[in-house]
Amino acid sequence: MDPALELQDDPQELMPRRRPTQERSKRKFDALLQASRELLVEVGFESFTCEEVAARAEVPIGTLYQFFANKYVIVCELNRQDLVAVSQELADFHGEIPSLDWLRHMNQFVDHLANLWLTDPSRREVWLAMQSTPSTRATGAIHEKEFAEVVSQMLRPLTPRTPRARRTMMAEVLVHVVYSMLNFSVQDDQSNAEAVSELKRLMVAYLLVAEKESRTASQG
16 A cells, blocks of 8 residues: 555544654655645645655655655654644743732743744644644644643643643643634635634633632632
């Protein structure tokens, strides 16, 4: 069977066969991922092929298969990289909670995320591609849980008396809602600014209630 058409059943296996360690291999790896982003935007995931990726990246198809078993692994790696990058950016935001001005900083970060999706259409294409099969959805859920753990740690000072399990669930809900709304915000005929504004309303209301419940619990 063509390895580009194979789909692994175990979501844990939807990851690169190996990650490059030498500079030359890193350049090829990065070129393949960049070419993948461009093709996703141009032709969509259904028409996306490993052969086209390799040709655009000017890398032999055999080299692509050294890193990626198929196109599903490629989009999973792109999704992982997007979430890791956002997690790193959250490190700067983390110190702002629970300052009195945390709402303003949260609004600024949501604006930042929304701008990334607005200016880089590949983010939506990657997100949509992750919904294409049970395995990619399962892998995406793993990525989201890892990202939600970062968010959960960020919420801890805001909700110090909230049980850890509940805080984890809150973080997972926030991550799922934010990315669903980011996708909604860049749909055709959709007002991006209005959608982002509604997302902020949802997040603020949710977090203010969580903060109040935690404070009430501490008083009790």
